[in-house]
Amino acid sequence: MTSAHSPLDPPKAAPGEPVLEVSDLEVSFPSEAGRVRAVRGLGYRVDPGEVLGIVGESGSGKSVSSLAVMGLLGAGARVSGSIRFRGRELLGLSDGELSRIRGRRIAMVFQDPLSALTPVYSVGDQVAEAVRTHAGVSRREAARRAVELLDLVGIPNAAERAGAFPHEFSGGMRQRVVIAMAIAHDPDLIIADEPTTALDVTVQAQVLDVLRTAREVTGAGIVLITHDLGVVAGVADRVLVMYAGRAVETGTVDQIFARPRMPYTLGLLGALPRVDEAEKRPLVPIDGQPPSLVQLPPGCSFAPRCPVSVPQCTLGEPALAPVDGGTGHRAACIRSDEIARSEAVPAEIYHVEPVRPAREPGPVQRASRVVLQVRDLVKHYPVSKGLLRRRAGLIRAVDGVTFDIRQGEAFGLVGESGCGKTSTLMEILGLRAPAAGTVRILGRDVVELDRRARRAVRRDLQVVFQDPMASLDPRMPVGAAVAEPMEVHGYPRERIRRRVPELLRLVGLGFEHADRYPVELSGGQRQRVCIARALALEPKLVVLDEPVSALDVSIQAGVINLLDELKDRLGLSYLFVAHDLSVVRHVADRVAVMYLGRIVEVGEAETVFGAALHPYTQALLSAVPVPDPVTERARERIVLTGDLPSPADPPSGCRFRTRCFLHAALSAEDRAVCATVDPPRKPRGDGADHEVACHFARPRKVL
Amino acid sequence: MTLGVREAKRAGTTGAGGGGPVDAAPDGLRASTRGRLVLRRFLRSRSAVFGLVTIAALYVLAFVGPLLAPWDHTQQDYSAFLRPPSTSHWFGTTQIGEDVFAQTMRGLQKSLTIGLLVGLLSTLVAAVVGAVAGYFGGWVDRVLMWLVDLLLVLPSFLVVAIASPAFRGHSWVLFALLLAAFGWMLTARIVRGMTLTLREREFVRAARFMGQPSWHIIARHILPNMASLLIIDATLNVGTAVLAETGLSYFGFGVQPPDVSLGTLIASGSRSALTFPWLFLFAGGFLTLAVLCVNLVGDGLRAAIDPSAARGTARVRGARRARRFLRRAGAA
Structure with a gap:
């Protein structure tokens, strides 16, 4: 990557030195009812090349905390604590000074790629603008670099497509453009705020791949903010769970998913339906509502919804303390040791009956x-x-x-x-x-x-x-x-x-x-x-x-x-x-x-999910993130190329062939069949009810 | 089952208040009708109730007052010209010895009725025409909008002026109807526009899939959702109607002497407002009070119908945030 650093820049991080270190971060906003304490005493660090996943439900303060890092909060917000970027304190810097860091050393990727792009400029111009903003390069040089970047994030025919406008791109493509702008200056830190929430699973898989590429190319630390534990399991190295403006549990992705120690994390994991689970189990709902951040009850903010709360919970807010012998895994719960000892699963803690009445067989x-x-x-x-x-x-x-x-x-x-x-x-x-x-x-x-x-x-x-x-x-x-x-x-x-x-x-x-x-x-x-x-x-x-x-x-x-x-x-x-x-x-x-x-493809849920035959079903299933880091790492992903063709002009023969991985691997003769003959829906497999519309359907393990 | 757990929990909290839903059912009679709930919310607003009571009181005063007063609005007291308020003439007298109290009461009768009638009627017509045009679309829409445009280009003042001789001698209620007939078109256009967007909302679609007939959907879903607009429009119309009547009366149409309205009283009294304030002050004061009360009632009604009247929502934060970020990043 080429990027022009001015001599004023702090040096590249030495190994072992964190890119970002946040401590005691407090953010509050004024509101009709009183001050909303959106973030309360948050602390975390991100190392170079590391992905930190920040997880929480809406209103947990996860987005606000990262906006505070970027210095993008409105004038009404009161921010205190410390945000050190590569050893330099960001809090208290003027907007002008922050602007020199923002967009070059720290980049941000937003949830809605349509509103993050200006509709009246071509995407090439917008990426080129991002390049020129911080680097003193010529217009021509910037345009060339823009094409390079678009190519890097996987826009096909980047040179041609650079002239297109945002509305001519699909959601996934737009998000790629935004990522291209984010990595234009080889940043040290990328903050991605729900980057895939608005996208389809297949496109989500593509975009997450691009983020991984971005990390490899730039060596940047990434803060990935999301509500989807599945995404975190696949991408993040470390996880921070937020609730009511505080970090309630943090640790490596394996620690959090395999041995959660805070009841809230347990509940979140239990609440998630899993695509790789054949057996039906009732999900774990967490009763009640997150507390109002204006008037917080004393003690643990999760206590009112917690199934294992005891009177002591309301005495004081528990600190984020090491659990399981202090291996970087910390949880804010006074009963975390008991939870560790009992090795309880979410359903038990939340009193959900494990067995459902057996249904009549098919x-x-x-x-x-x-x-x-x-x-x-x-x-x-x-x-x-x-x-x-x-x-x-x-x-x-x-x-x-x-x-x-x-x-x-x-x-x-x-x-x-x-x-x-x-x-x-x-x-x-x-x-x-x-x-x-x-x-x-x-x-x-x-x-x-x-x-x-x-x-x-x-x-x-x-x-x-x-x-x-x-x-x-x-x-x-x-x-x-x-x-x-x-x-x-x-x-x-x-x-x-x-x-x-x-x-x-x-x-x-x-x-x-x-x-x-x-x-x-x-x-x-x-x-x-x-x-x-x-x-x-x-x-x-x-x-x-x-x-x-x-x-x-x-x-x-x-x-x-x-x-x-x-x-x-x-x-x-x-x-x-x-x-x-x-x-x-x-x-x-x-x-x-x-x-x-x-x-x-149509059939019994067990058959379709367990033994999918159509390549599209297989691709869909393989794109769904599973909230289990071990499985997730072992999975082989089928990444579909391109976007859905326009329904106004569907491809001839099999409609899926333009994106089909199976089609690409066929002999020329067989490919001609795909291109000319529309595959009828025929019963396949052993289930009489299982029908697939594909000439060359074959099983493949995807989950 | 999870539901069982939750139910058990709730039974613990509501049980104290008088048992399960079966016991609560009699309460449901009052709870589940929307009208009752709106009424209750309306009555909770003190200023709105004050407004409503005052309007009622004004009406009572306007009709009972003349019975108590010793003078008629046409009578002249030749012993008292331009006298300030006294025990025999409560609001004073005019240049030719007419009793200002009797006149004001007579005017109040007229203006209150004209104002309220025109305000309500024109808004009602606007709501129905606009909603029907917007909801049904097609040729219904085209015909109604053609009518609206036609009425908009007709100079209404002229039409009323030309038509009013035909009404002479008839009840002035007809005159009010005429005023209402020319006051609804702009609102109808706005209502139509709002209906076009409401029509596509999911709750309207849900009602359609429920089998709800179109007229019910308009009455129960579309109109309540633009109640704020309609109520503001109606309250504004009340004031406008009283003033419009004044203007027409001034040019010799509408309410004619010896009959009076608040409008004609204000028009004649305003010239001597500073020298003989009672000629102007009482009529003007009553008009202000009436319009103010209508506004209070409107405000209360709006808050009663609109559940989020005092709340604000911020849904487009993401977009704004992104733009701000790009702007700042670019500014450097």
Whole structure:
């Protein structure tokens, strides 16, 4: 790497000297209610070439602490403590002095790559600008260097693509550009704030690879802030768990994942559904809410939610003390020694019953009646262009989708964003005659439905949306929201009045919630209200569109458990759409994998996840991070090249062939087959129910 | 099961308050209707209740006051020209000996009714037309917006002026209706715009998938979500209507002598506001009080309907932060 250092710069770090050392960091903001103490006494260090993962739920202070390091907090923030970058104190430096360090010695990668790039300049210009900002190079030289950097982060045809604008890039590509800007000056420290949260798993795997490359090339220390323990397990060397503005546990990645000593960490690990786990276990939900950072209770801030708290916990805030004989592993819990001695697993500590009632085995279930039957469903959107609204093309959002769902079955639909999952749902929920194909709900074809029959079907078909805040009317109290479907379907008042508290109790809410507005509830509670509303009419089929993706991990666990339990108790069928494969594996009985408007593989969840045959399924599964550093290191990853092709112009023959690793390894003859013949969906493997649309499907170990 | 654990825990906390949900159900009668909850929240706001009570009191005063006063609003007291307030003329007299109290009460009757009626009616029409146009779209939208544009280009003052002779002798309520008919178009356009964005929100989609008919969705989901706008609009309209009536009356349309309204009283009294303040002060004071109270009620209603009235949210922090970072990094 070429970079021009001015003589004023501190020298490159000597080995053993930390790049960044934070101690006693305190950050507070003014608010209506009082000062919010967002970060309280945080300390950590990052060595050169090391990745420190900072993990915590929303509001734990993880982002604020790194903004403090960058000196990017607003004027209202009060920061104290010490932030030493390569031995030099950053706190108290003027903005001008900080600017000389920022962007050159310390780089930052943000969550949303679209808003981090200026829409009106080409990406090449933006990277070149980042190069010129700190190095006195000519325009031409900067442009050349920009192309070099874009090539380094894996932008194909970098020289050509440098002229493109941010909106012409996909999310993953944009994030690569942002990383290219970050490493332009060979920084000593890269702070990545949720760099992959907005991305699909396959793209996430690519971006994490780029971050690894960036570290190798620059030798920089990386602070990786994320809420996803899976990402941390795969990338980080050391982990810091934050809760309510404090570090509650820190250690190497193996220590934290194998021997967590703080109940909160235990809970987080137990709350995570795992894609590599065949056996279903109930997840560990952590009860309650993180405390308000304005008026903290005395003592341990986790004590109110802690399942093993004792009266002493409220006496004083426990210090981060060495555990397990002081090997760099420290935890802030007065009972960490007891936890170490008992070697408890999360489910035990959180009193979650380990065994679920055994379900009926597959064949018996398959025999029950079909609640939803979809045959060759098609949904095309016309794209119009220009002044005269000429039809310029056709987006084939859903292009021949076939599946059915039986009673008491959870059917998962997975795929990257843009593959047509949501369009499929909307077509089914619309209850209108599809452009082509048939949709039969409870044995009735939607084409035959008249007004009255459609209403009757609506009763049996309910939906839960992704964002509970958006799907609840903000001006409607919870009780009225839950009562609404019953009013629509003409339930007598008396019955509604009795049923509302019943429903709220069913989803684990109290009756006192009926009078509240959605803003007064937490995310998890809101989603519970949505579920209660969906269940009000005792439906047969519930459509769940990413029901937990907007929730924090610990809260997500509670909602997933609830969904699981309701299905067993009420005999519901689910059509479950999610991009998180771990969640799908946990919830679904059968799974269909969608790619570009088609289902490429469908079968029992165990078969699809355990013995995936389609290369796309294999790639998806291999991209899902597993929250276990040992497994994660041993895994071989299939990294898909490129992005999803446009659904307006899908590739000929097999739609997946442009990104298929299997296709690339085939003989020229076989490749011609892929390019010309659209593979039909055929039963494969030993499971009769397992169908795969691939000419050359073969098993491969991915988990 | 986890649920069991949680339920057991809750039973511990709510149980103290009177047992399980079955016992609580009678309470549910009051809890689950939105109207009751809004009413309760409204009543909690003291200033709003004060406003409502004062408006009611003004009405009572306007209709009962003349019965108690010794003078009629048309009567002239030839023994008292331009007298300041006294025991026989509570608010004083005018240049030609009319009793200011009787006139103010008579004017208050008119102006309160005109103001409230026009304010409510025009906002209601705006809400319905705008929401219907925005929600249904298509030709409904086109026809309604065409009507709105047409009414917007018509000079409403002129139309009212031309039409008012036809109403002469009829009730001035008709006049109020005419004022309302020309006051809703701009708001309807704003409402339509808001409806277009609300229509795509998930909770509206959820209601549609529930089988809720379109009219119900408009009434129960769309309109409550723009209540703030509508209420502000209605309160503003009340004041505007009283003033518009004044303007029209001044030019000889609307309320005609010997009949009076607060507007005509203010118009005639303002010239001598400093020398003979009682001619102006009482009418002006009552108008201010009425508009102020309407505002208080509007504010209270807004807070009662809007659950996040006092809260602020910051959702776009990421974007702002990124921009700030790039700017600073670039500035060096």
